[in-house]
Amino acid sequence: MIENINWYPGHMKKTRELIRNNLKMVDIVIEVIDARIPQSSRNPIIDELVGDKPRIIVLNKKDLADPAENRRWMDALSTESTSVLELNCMSGDGIKKLLRMLEEAQRKRVEALNKAAESTGASAEGASAHTAITAKRKSTPFRMMVVGVPNVGKSSLINRLTGKKSAQTGDRPGVTKGKQWLTIPGGMQLLDTPGILWPKFEDPQVGLNLAYCGSIRDEILDVAELALSFITEMQERYPGLLMERYKLEELAEMPVETMEMIAQKRGFILPGKRIDYERCARTVLDEFRGGKIGQITLEVAP
Numbered sequence: 001m002i003e004n005i006n007w008y009p010g011h012m013k014k015t016r017e018l019i020r021n022n023l024k025m026v027d028i029v030i031e032v033i034d035a036r037i038p039q040s041s042r043n044p045i046i047d048e049l050v051g052d053k054p055r056i057i058v059l060n061k062k063d064l065a066d067p068a069e070n071r072r073w074m075d076a077l078s079t080e081s082t083s084v085l086e087l088n089c090m091s092g093d094g095i096k097k098l099l100r101m102l103e104e105a106q107r108k109r110v111e112a113l114n115k116a117a118e119s120t121g122a123s124a125e126g127a128s129a130h131t132a133i134t135a136k137r138k139s140t141p142f143r144m145m146v147v148g149v150p151n152v153g154k155s156s157l158i159n160r161l162t163g164k165k166s167a168q169t170g171d172r173p174g175v176t177k178g179k180q181w182l183t184i185p186g187g188m189q190l191l192d193t194p195g196i197l198w199p200k201f202e203d204p205q206v207g208l209n210l211a212y213c214g215s216i217r218d219e220i221l222d223v224a225e226l227a228l229s230f231i232t233e234m235q236e237r238y239p240g241l242l243m244e245r246y247k248l249e250e251l252a253e254m255p256v257e258t259m260e261m262i263a264q265k266r267g268f269i270l271p272g273k274r275i276d277y278e279r280c281a282r283t284v285l286d287e288f289r290g291g292k293i294g295q296i297t298l299e300v301a302p
């Protein structure tokens with residue numbers, strides 16, 4: 001059943017260790033989330049691992065989400081130690097602002113190290129501590145780690161920051177496999193990580209949202225059933241967009257009938273006049289994922 005999506009392949013356990021082991025080396029964590037599902041794409045494991053380390057939350061794919069909701073989510077997610085910004089990795093809109101935020105964080109780090117160096121006393125012990133801190137400041141570049149659930153755009157973000165195609169990207173989950181450190185112009189270093197999920201979705205809706213947005217491999221899902229629950233949600237939240245996209249004068253009471261109407265409109269009919277549900281389902285989901293139905297946010301900001 002689609003309500004019980006559970007997907008936690010072994011490599012995700014490895015990624016968890018990768019994040020844990022590299023965390024002490026980084027100065028800041030960039031958590032990439034999907035602007036269409038800002039709540040569901042926040043991984044509780046990441047929260048637990050990162051703790052109160054300085055963090056920037058990137059509300060990515062802002063072009064695919066409702067602009068008014070993006071603003072509300074940015075307000076809702078920002079805290080004392082967490083800055084939030086919206087981003088479109090396809091156009092690069094928001095990257096300059098992110099770079100400014102990173103430079104500011106880098107400046108704060110140098111300041112903190114300077115302060116630590118100053119506070120070391122005049123004793124022999126203090127002098128060696130002073131030397132160690134100064135050496136650290138000079139030799140260790142500012143480092144960050146990019147984390148998030150699969151397919152949110154971590155590698156795309158990294159390519160924007162490095163200004164070239166350093167990391168492999170793709171419109172499916174599980175593209176990034178190992179770990180790789182990259183350097184961005186100006187000398188900051190960053191670590192791309194594979195997308196990770198968590199072993200159990202407490203709320204089945206979270207699993208559905210992640211599946212709609214392509215964070216869970218379609219191969220393990222019943223696509224027709226997934227599209228049907230997506231249409232059900234669209235009928236409630238964005239009926240106008242659904243009608244407009246599929247040129248429907250009205251929506252049926254039963255979402256399965258709406259799906260049949262869409263299939264009729266698009267000519268997804270098999271021999272014997274049978275509806276090609278599978279093809280219709282894939283089309284609707286692909287069109288949502290590609291932003292063709294409109295700017296859609298599936299979770300309302302608190």
Ligand SMILES: Nc1nc2c(ncn2[C@@H]2O[C@H](COP(=O)(O)OP(=O)(O)OP(=O)(O)O)[C@@H](O)[C@H]2O)c(=O)[nH]1
Nearest residue numbers: 089151152153154155156169170171174175176195
């Ligand atoms: N419309 C839109 N698409 C984006 C944006 N950022 C990334 N994408 C697309 O989203 C898909 C996934 O991007 P990746 O950068 O591979 O995502 P990832 O988080 O590294 O994925 P994994 O390595 O599989 O965890 C690709 O098809 C990108 O082109 C964005 O801001 N807007």
Ligand SMILES: [Mg+2]
Nearest residue numbers: 154155175176
């Ligand atoms: Mg990747």
